[in-house]
Amino acid sequence: MAGRTYPAKPEAVYFFGTCLVDLFYPQAGLSGMKLLRREGLRVVFPKGQTCCGQPAYNNGRFADARAVARQQLRLFPKPIPVVLPSGSCAGMMRKHYPDLFAGTPDEAAARDISERVFELSEFLVHVLKADFTDLGAPVKVAWHGSCHSQREMGVREEPKTLLRGLANVELVELERERECCGFGGTFSVKEPAVSAAMVADKTADIGNTGAETVVSGDCGCLMNITGALEKQQSPVCGRHIAEFLWERTDG
Amino acid sequence: MGDFGKNAEAALASAKLRGNLRRAMDGLMAKRGAQFADADEWSRLRALGTNVRRRSLARLPELLRKLEETCTANAIQVHWAETPAEANQVVLDILRRNGAETVVKGKSMVSEEMHLNGYLEENGVEILETDLGEYVIQLAGETPSHIIMPCIHKNRDEIAKLFEDKIEGAAYTEDPAELTEIARKALRRRFAEAGAGVTGVNFAVAETGTLCLVENEGNGRMSTTLPPVHIAVMGIEKVVESLEDVAPLLSLLTRSATGQGITTYVNMISSPRRADDRDGPREVHLILLDNGRSSIHADADLRPTLQCIRCGACMNHCPVYSRVGGHAYSSVYPGPIGKILMPQISGFACYGDLPGASSLCGACVDVCPVKVPITDILVQLRARLEKTKGLSLGSVAWTGWKIMHASPGLYRLVTRVLGLVGGLIPRCAPLLRAWTRVRAKPRFAPKSLHRLAREGGFDHE
Ligand code: SF4
Numbered sequence: 040m041a042g043r044t045y046p047a048k049p050e051a052v053y054f055f056g057t058c059l060v061d062l063f064y065p066q067a068g069l070s071g072m073k074l075l076r077r078e079g080l081r082v083v084f085p086k087g088q089t090c091c092g093q094p095a096y097n098n099g100r101f102a103d104a105r106a107v108a109r110q111q112l113r114l115f116p117k118p119i120p121v122v123l124p125s126g127s128c129a130g131m132m133r134k135h136y137p138d139l140f141a142g143t144p145d146e147a148a149a150r151d152i153s154e155r156v157f158e159l160s161e162f163l164v165h166v167l168k169a170d171f172t173d174l175g176a177p178v179k180v181a182w183h184g185s186c187h188s189q190r191e192m193g194v195r196e197e198p199k200t201l202l203r204g205l206a207n208v209e210l211v212e213l214e215r216e217r218e219c220c221g222f223g224g225t226f227s228v229k230e231p232a233v234s235a236a237m238v239a240d241k242t243a244d245i246g247n248t249g250a251e252t253v254v255s256g257d258c259g260c261l262m263n264i265t266g267a268l269e270k271q272q273s274p275v276c277g278r279h280i281a282e283f284l285w286e287r288t289d290g
Numbered sequence: 291m292g293d294f295g296k297n298a299e300a301a302l303a304s305a306k307l308r309g310n311l312r313r314a315m316d317g318l319m320a321k322r323g324a325q326f327a328d329a330d331e332w333s334r335l336r337a338l339g340t341n342v343r344r345r346s347l348a349r350l351p352e353l354l355r356k357l358e359e360t361c362t363a364n365a366i367q368v369h370w371a372e373t374p375a376e377a378n379q380v381v382l383d384i385l386r387r388n389g390a391e392t393v394v395k396g397k398s399m400v401s402e403e404m405h406l407n408g409y410l411e412e413n414g415v416e417i418l419e420t421d422l423g424e425y426v427i428q429l430a431g432e433t434p435s436h437i438i439m440p441c442i443h444k445n446r447d448e449i450a451k452l453f454e455d456k457i458e459g460a461a462y463t464e465d466p467a468e469l470t471e472i473a474r475k476a477l478r479r480r481f482a483e484a485g486a487g488v489t490g491v492n493f494a495v496a497e498t499g500t501l502c503l504v505e506n507e508g509n510g511r512m513s514t515t516l517p518p519v520h521i522a523v524m525g526i527e528k529v530v531e532s533l534e535d536v537a538p539l540l541s542l543l544t545r546s547a548t549g550q551g552i553t554t555y556v557n558m559i560s561s562p563r564r565a566d567d568r569d570g571p572r573e574v575h576l577i578l579l580d581n582g583r584s585s586i587h588a589d590a591d592l593r594p595t596l597q598c599i600r601c602g603a604c605m606n607h608c609p610v611y612s613r614v615g616g617h618a619y620s621s622v623y624p625g626p627i628g629k630i631l632m633p634q635i636s637g638f639a640c641y642g643d644l645p646g647a648s649s650l651c652g653a654c655v656d657v658c659p660v661k662v663p664i665t666d667i668l669v670q671l672r673a674r675l676e677k678t679k680g681l682s683l684g685s686v687a688w689t690g691w692k693i694m695h696a697s698p699g700l701y702r703l704v705t706r707v708l709g710l711v712g713g714l715i716p717r718c719a720p721l722l723r724a725w726t727r728v729r730a731k732p733r734f735a736p737k738s739l740h741r742l743a744r745e746g747g748f749d750h751e
Contacts, residue, residue, distance in 0.1 A: 062712075064735070107695040186651035223648070
């Protein structure tokens with residue numbers, strides 16, 4: 040993100056997989072960890088990790104969110120970066136943890152972690168200066184950035200930089216690239232009609248680009264978008280950016 | 291609780307409405323975007339404007355007292371109203387005292403808060419909207435669907451038809467210039483006949499006792515100069531300290547609202563007609579309406595709501611508003627600002643569903659010229675709403691969620707079980723039913739990342 044100062048390449052990082060990845064997209068998480076390991080980092084996956092607490096936080100259940108987030112605060116004792124394959128959960132830890140724990144004994148820990156949290160693609164670009172050799176077949180892809188990745192983490196260009204760096208990948212832009220896909224966590228089930236209209240427009244936008252694959256950095260959006268594509272029996276498939284990068288660069 | 295979900299569904303079913311909205315919102319977004327193409331200038335001006343609003347709110351009681359003092363010195367009569375009902379009463383008293391039976395009105399959202407039109411009509415006063423958009427809305431017997439462009443949900447042929455039906459002697463035309471001309475003719479003579487003009491106020495300047503009102507059609511100028519009495523209604527948060535404070539706010543307001551560098555008319559009203567003035571009303575009244583604003587002001591987490599300058603940019607850029615339109619909110623203020631303001635001024639009983647009707651995408655926060663933290667306030671309101679609820683299925687589910695995610699061992703066990711049998715959860719299960727209306731069922735992975743990480747030889751400490 041513009042304005043953020045990035046550290047030099049560390050020897051080790053923590054990896055926080057997020058609950059959605061753990062349950063539904065473990066390959067995305069594993070690919071992210073492999074990408075980091077291939078760059079020469081020791082990747083530590085703390086065993087006690089569960090969820091960043093965002094679902095409860097967004098629903099105004101601050102006490103529940105704090106109880107769950109507190110469990111995560113203990114997982115990263117060493118002063119090394121914490122990398123997440125999700126801009127949304129990274130945003131929760133970076134932007135909201137300090138507020139959530141303000142005035143509690145955990146405030147310092149929350150602030151410390153918020154400083155060390157990075158979304159995967161920004162970490163690959165700014166800290167590791169990763170440069171990938173594309174081994175995959177030519178493909179046309181569209182990028183969908185999650186709202187929180189863009190607005191809370193300020194990660195807009197990094198994933199596209201990575202995709203453009205792949206020789207056989209043609210990146211096409213969505214007409215309404217910055218518009219929400221309609222996921223929004225519980226919003227998708229609380230306001231199903233509006234959410235459905237939003238994801239219908241998003242999939243139409245994707246369809247209009249002629250892309251074969253839609254790539255995203257957040258599994259919430261991915262679950263929403265690919266779920267809708269599948270229901271529409273669209274031939275377009277979805278991939279998390281970590282998985283996409285790993286699949287094309289693993290020799 | 292309101293009916294946002296149901297209204298939204300109905301609105302979404304209208305292809306015409308969706309087309310009208312999409313076109314209009316795209317146009318507004320493009321115009322605003324062109325105004326703020328220079329990112330540095332935008333962020334500087336925005337910081338300045340935000341600072342003015344925060345500073346004004348920090349000194350609100352003092353500035354209001356000052357405003358009363360300066361206005362009074364300028365012979366503007368100041369009235370305080372705690373509730374819309376009180377404000378309506380004040381308006382009616384002024385009209386009665388002056389024997390005014392007809393009123394012309396310039397656009398004012400505060401008067402919508404008061405439901406002034408209905409109130410005056412019930413009391414035998416004829417009130418005529420003179421802003422073109424509001425005029426259309428009044429003819430159609432509707433309420434505004436947008437705070438800047440009240441009839442944005444209608445397209446040209448709907449307006450053409452409405453004019454043909456409702457205005458005597460109007461022939462059907464879809465030409466915007468001709469439509470405007472028809473309205474202008476119908477309205478013009480009414481200004482001269484009216485016993486009073488009612489308008490809103492964009493900003494009031496405490497130091498000088500000046501009321502600032504922007505508009506594009508000249509109807510505001512006519513409503514404030516032709517009738518013998520001018521009544522301005524204003525929310526108490528609209529006061530700023532000095533004239534210098536107005537400049538950045540005006541620029542942010544008009545550029546954010548309509549993509550105009552400046553509006554055609556900028557009215558600065560600082561007194562009734564003076565002895566040597568050639569026109570102007572005999573009396574000017576300022577009604578300061580609270581309507582819940584004091585309690586918002588007293589609450590540190592919610593106070594930034596009052597920073598709003600009512601530019602409407604948040605609705606123009608909102609993926610929800612731009613699909614369902616303003617009427618789905620059944621509220622005076624729709625869109626993102628409405629979602630945070632309505633529950634605060636009118637209560638959760640009517641508007642408790644609005645804070646939840648957002649994906650928290652933050653498109654509104656991106657464009658708000660005075661940095662109202664809309665998403666943070668939405669979450670804050672959700673928290674307050676949760677507190678009002680007792681034990682429910684939802685709260686039990688959340689407690690279960692918390693226990694599971696605060697205990698790593700239990701979490702791993704449950705996720706393991708879900709990986710094995712989660713696929714058996716039927717489509718009609720709660721939450722999944724709504725989800726699968728337009729999406730395939732999510733598939734639980736047979737092996738969690740926890741397991742894959744361990745098997746992949748990663749440090750799993
Ligand atoms: S909240 Fe911000 S964007 Fe929305 S109307 Fe108010 S000032 Fe404009």
